[in-house]
Amino acid sequence: MKIGVYTCHCGSNIAAKVDCEHVAEWASDLEGVEISRDYSFMCSSLGQELIQEDIQKLGLDRVVVASCSPHMHEPTFRGACQRAGMNPYLCEMSNIREHASWVHEDRGEATDKAKALIAASVSRVRYHEPLFPKQAPVNDATLVVGGGVAGIQAALEIANAGYRVYLVEREPSVGGHMAQLDKTFPTLDCSACILTPKMFEAGNHENITLLTYSEVEKVSGYIGNFTAKIRVRARSIDEVLCTGCGLCEEKCPVRIVDDVFEAGLGRRKAVYRPFPQAVPKYPVIDREHCTYFLKGKCRLCEKVCPTQAIDYEQQDRVLEVEVGNIIVATGYDAFDARRIPQYGYGRYPNVFSALEFERMTNAAGPTTGKVLLRDGVSVPKSVAIIHCVGSRDVRYREHCSRVCCMYSLKFAHLVLEKLPGADVYNFYIDIRTPGKDYEEFYHRLLEEGTKFIRGRAASVSDATLGEEEEGKLIVTGEDTLIGEQRRVPVDMVVLSTGLEPRHDSHNVARTFSISCSREGFFKEKHPKLDPIATMTDGVFIAGCAQGPRDIPDTVAQGSAAAARVLSIIGKGQVEIEAAIAEVNALTCVGCQMCIGSCPYNAIDFLEDRMVAEVNEALCKGCGTCVAACLSKSITLHHFTDEQLVAQMMGAMDTLFALEPVPMEA
Amino acid sequence: MTEINKEPKIIGFLCNWCSYAGADGAGMARRKYPPNIKIIRVPCSGRVSPELVMRTFMQGADGVMVLGCHIGDCHYSDGNHRTAKRFPVFHRFMDYMGIDRGRLRIQWVSASEGLLFAEVVTEFTESLRNLPPMRGQLKSLQRHTIAEEIQG
Numbered sequence: 102m103k104i105g106v107y108t109c110h111c112g113s114n115i116a117a118k119v120d121c122e123h124v125a126e127w128a129s130d131l132e133g134v135e136i137s138r139d140y141s142f143m144c145s146s147l148g149q150e151l152i153q154e155d156i157q158k159l160g161l162d163r164v165v166v167a168s169c170s171p172h173m174h175e176p177t178f179r180g181a182c183q184r185a186g187m188n189p190y191l192c193e194m195s196n197i198r199e200h201a202s203w204v205h206e207d208r209g210e211a212t213d214k215a216k217a218l219i220a221a222s223v224s225r226v227r228y229h230e231p232l233f234p235k236q237a238p239v240n241d242a243t244l245v246v247g248g249g250v251a252g253i254q255a256a257l258e259i260a261n262a263g264y265r266v267y268l269v270e271r272e273p274s275v276g277g278h279m280a281q282l283d284k285t286f287p288t289l290d291c292s293a294c295i296l297t298p299k300m301f302e303a304g305n306h307e308n309i310t311l312l313t314y315s316e317v318e319k320v321s322g323y324i325g326n327f328t329a330k331i332r333v334r335a336r337s338i339d340e341v342l343c344t345g346c347g348l349c350e351e352k353c354p355v356r357i358v359d360d361v362f363e364a365g366l367g368r369r370k371a372v373y374r375p376f377p378q379a380v381p382k383y384p385v386i387d388r389e390h391c392t393y394f395l396k397g398k399c400r401l402c403e404k405v406c407p408t409q410a411i412d413y414e415q416q417d418r419v420l421e422v423e424v425g426n427i428i429v430a431t432g433y434d435a436f437d438a439r440r441i442p443q444y445g446y447g448r449y450p451n452v453f454s455a456l457e458f459e460r461m462t463n464a465a466g467p468t469t470g471k472v473l474l475r476d477g478v479s480v481p482k483s484v485a486i487i488h489c490v491g492s493r494d495v496r497y498r499e500h501c502s503r504v505c506c507m508y509s510l511k512f513a514h515l516v517l518e519k520l521p522g523a524d525v526y527n528f529y530i531d532i533r534t535p536g537k538d539y540e541e542f543y544h545r546l547l548e549e550g551t552k553f554i555r556g557r558a559a560s561v562s563d564a565t566l567g568e569e570e571e572g573k574l575i576v577t578g579e580d581t582l583i584g585e586q587r588r589v590p591v592d593m594v595v596l597s598t599g600l601e602p603r604h605d606s607h608n609v610a611r612t613f614s615i616s617c618s619r620e621g622f623f624k625e626k627h628p629k630l631d632p633i634a635t636m637t638d639g640v641f642i643a644g645c646a647q648g649p650r651d652i653p654d655t656v657a658q659g660s661a662a663a664a665r666v667l668s669i670i671g672k673g674q675v676e677i678e679a680a681i682a683e684v685n686a687l688t689c690v691g692c693q694m695c696i697g698s699c700p701y702n703a704i705d706f707l708e709d710r711m712v713a714e715v716n717e718a719l720c721k722g723c724g725t726c727v728a729a730c731l732s733k734s735i736t737l738h739h740f741t742d743e744q745l746v747a748q749m750m751g752a753m754d755t756l757f758a759l760e761p762v763p764m765e766a
Numbered sequence: 767m768t769e770i771n772k773e774p775k776i777i778g779f780l781c782n783w784c785s786y787a788g789a790d791g792a793g794m795a796r797r798k799y800p801p802n803i804k805i806i807r808v809p810c811s812g813r814v815s816p817e818l819v820m821r822t823f824m825q826g827a828d829g830v831m832v833l834g835c836h837i838g839d840c841h842y843s844d845g846n847h848r849t850a851k852r853f854p855v856f857h858r859f860m861d862y863m864g865i866d867r868g869r870l871r872i873q874w875v876s877a878s879e880g881l882l883f884a885e886v887v888t889e890f891t892e893s894l895r896n897l898p899p900m901r902g903q904l905k906s907l908q909r910h911t912i913a914e915e916i917q918g
Contacts, residue, residue, distance in 0.1 A: 204792055
């Protein structure tokens with residue numbers, strides 16, 4: 102056996118805490134080690150060539166690279182070995198960066214730990230066996246979950262390339278939050294005007310199967326070959342007959358507060374389309390509020406429908422679709438300002454949330470674009486906009502929501518545009534304008550006459566201190582630039598509520614086998630270099646589901662996710678993990694303990710021979726069957742008992758060998 | 767007087783998808799913790815057989831950590847359910863062998879919980895400093911308990 106050991110300095114990332122030269126020299130004495138080198142950047146092309154040359158010239162048959170996490174560079178070094186003609190599974194990595202140099206202060210300790218980790222890998226790699234991944238064809242259809250701008254963008258990119266897309270949206274129409282907005286910063290484009298063409302295209306594209314009012318219930322399979330179960334909720338409308346004329350909506354006698362699209366500011370009917378440009382054009386009957394479904398009477402919509410499209414008997418359908426890749430773009434929830442009682446949202450009528458204000462300034466909204474107090478008549482003369490509501494606050498959400506500064510500036514601009522001469526106050530902590538033309542927009546606002554008060558607003562109340570404050574809302578807070586408490590009486594308060602993960606993001610994450618960050622945003626494979634992929638191959642994320650971001654970034658991510666999917670479709674084949682379980686039929690006693698332990702029902706019991714057998718297509722390589730097997734007859738390739746015990750022993754033996762000899766007292 | 771174990775030797779079996787990534791996260795955030803733990807990557811905490819843990823103790827490890835995804839978050843849907851069921855039984859075997867239950871730690875650490883990982887490792891390392899070195903106990907382990915049983 103000829104093992105090559107390569108210790109990476111990673112610039113100073115490792116070398117600052119681990120004496121790499123010493124470690125490399127020390128490792129050359131380990132059993133089986135033919136050559137041990139250290140190099141500044143093993144992942145560089147020169148570093149990889151070093152390995153390739155050694156494999157070819159020295160005839161190495163095992164390689165250990167001591168550098169960063171295998172999550173980072175295992176594919177890199179496996180690739181280098183493969184190029185030199187070695188089976189990639191004969192390469193092993195020691196993680197001496199994330200697990201040593203970055204987490205330990207003492208250079209001696211970190212160096213000793215690196216030695217133990219490398220010795221463990223050298224000991225393990227001796228038991229590695231060549232493995233050969235199988236190829237599986239890729240289904241060229243894609244499931245896009247979430248019909249906001251991210252999902253629409255991704256779906257269009259893939260559909261335009263000529264492949265089938267299933268676009269699933271929970272609400273009755275696609276559009277997401279962007280459809281609710283009035284203007285977009287900093288260009289002040291009309292949000293609906295730039296989104297509607299994309300919505301229309303997604304709804305009418307020959308390659309897009311649009312499933313609104315639907316949710317994905319279950320996903321099984323693996324990259325290239327997923328099966329998704331989608332519940333299409335009953336609209337109570339026959340989509341073949343419905344022309345989208347809107348008569349049913351017009352005549353429906355029920356009026357309820359629309360908490361979703363109108364953010365609670367407006368009302369809708371029981372049979373409704375969330376907004377006039379909704380895609381698809383078909384309304385839905387909200388069975389929780391429809392008089393017929395509640396009391397068994399009414400059926401007015403049925404009477405007025407000119408095409409007999411109302412179908413009260415319609416049932417939910419469950420579709421099963423087969424796709425090769427999945428893009429999850431489920432968006433965000435707006436922070437519920439009721440959680441901060443001192444701002445009085447929900448108690449004082451004239452405290453508005455950001456989404457309410459968006460709907461208010463929208464010409465298609467409940468006030469037809471007029472800025473009005475809650476009574477629907479009075480015009481405010483002064484407006485306070487409070488930034489960072491729920492954001493940048495360890496009591497609620499620690500993160501910065503990234504868009505609130507900019508939309509607050511936009512609000513200030515819109516108030517001044519619609520109510521010239523009004524007093525507009527921005528209570529801000531910092532103004533954050535990272536984006537193209539954003540800082541310029543801020544400067545424009547400074548010139549327009551908005552008053553900026555630096556400091557987190559402490560409270561909003563109606564406790565007045567004199568006649569001039571009568572009937573007003575008093576915003577208090579410290580102006581930290583002048584070091585004084587301020588009391589600002591205003592007619593209207595707008596709370597710039599932050600972006601938070603969807604309330605059910607953890608459940609959605611489980612459905613798609615992806616993970617969430619601490620707050621509940623979906624976790625990307627790598628925060629810098631792979632923000633689109635997840636730990637589950639074939640499942641990608643885009644938009645605010647991954648973290649707060651503005652529209653251009655969201656659109657870019659939608660396209661990026663589509664590009665990733667298209668590259669997999671283009672390749673046509675995926676490699677199926679070779680590290681799967683295998684039963685030794687000679688020693689298996691047929692107890693079937695493994696069958697009960699397998700999460701995938703991937704083990705069959707062969708009745709004729711009374712032994713278990715692993716179904717290679719279903720096995721994902723978790724290894725729970727190995728731990729359950731009573732007769733030690735199951736091997737999980739690449740994580741065999743021998744390999745793990747050897748790795749453990751390599752570490753333990755080194756630890757004892759490095760222990761200082763106790764001094765005699 | 768019990769011998770003080772200045773530097774307990776710990777082997778950690780970490781599932782690839784959550785806990786190993788969590789340990790990587792601790793590294794990326796430069797969260798400091800004692801160097802005593804040496805991490806071995808396994809696909810799933812469900813892969814860690816009791817025999818593997820026992821073998822690790824017999825090699826002289828003062829502590830063993832088995833870390834996996836939170837229940838419900840398992841990359842292999844419910845591989846970690848097996849871990850959760852298996853190790854309470856194994857604790858009883860540890861009693862039989864005369865190994866302190868405190869030497870084995872089962873914990874769920876997600877990929878985003880680098881801070882939790884650093885805290886758990888620090889706390890576990892400290893707790894092991896109060897126990898005598900495992901290696902000195904190995905020979906007396908089984909004989910001791912069997913002798914006790916005969917007497918009792």
